[in-house]
Amino acid sequence: MPVKIRVKTDVAHEGEKETFELSLFGRLFKKDGSTFLKYDEVQEEGVVHTIVKLAKENALILRSGALKMRMVFEQGQQLNGSYESQYGTLLVTTDTTSFEHDTNDAGTGHAQLTYRLLMQGDPVGTYTMNIQYELEEQL
Template sequence: MPVKIRVKTDVAHEGESETFELSLFGQLFKKDGSTFLKYDEVQDEGIVHTIVKLANENALILRSGALKMRMIFEEGQQLNGSYESQYGTLLVTTDTQAFTHKSDDAGTGQAELVYNLLMQGDAVGTYTMNIHYELEENL
């Protein structure tokens, strides 16, 4: 199902903060009680294919193409993932503080992730990610 997706990410690190916003169209599908959002981002390095899986207790972000990344989120857990760069594969760890996901039968939903991100064991920031989606036909 075609869907409009808005992703807003606030990053706080050592007293500094940055906000990134993305608004694009993608696909929504549901499988085994989970919601999947699939979209492509155009970045300087090329196209990045992203799949976001939103389940009841956890979330997963998979990126492929110009950037390869796998991050898993579960509230109260530190979980390992990976980030592939031109320098090789790096270990990323998500320390999830909060995860919520609400959706309705009309195909509109909202998810929020709050997590500390570590790369190779070093803290790189506290991330607050808000994902809002709604079916194109509802716009």
């Protein structure tokens, strides 16, 4: 199902704050009680293919293409993932403080995720990610 997706990410690190916003079109599908959002992002390095899996208790973000990353989120858990850089594969750890996901049968939903990100054990920042999605209107 075609969906409109909005992703807003607030990053706090050492007293500095940054906000990144993304509005794009992608696809939504549901499987085994989880919602999957699939979309492509065009960046300087090339196209990044992203899959976001939103389950009841956890979330997963997989990125491939110009950027390869795997991050897993579960409230109250520190979970390991990976980030492939030109220097090799780096260990990425998410320490998720909150995760909520609400969706309805009409294909509209919202997820909020707050987590501390560590790369190779070093803190990178605290991230708050808001993901909103809705079915594209059939014209």
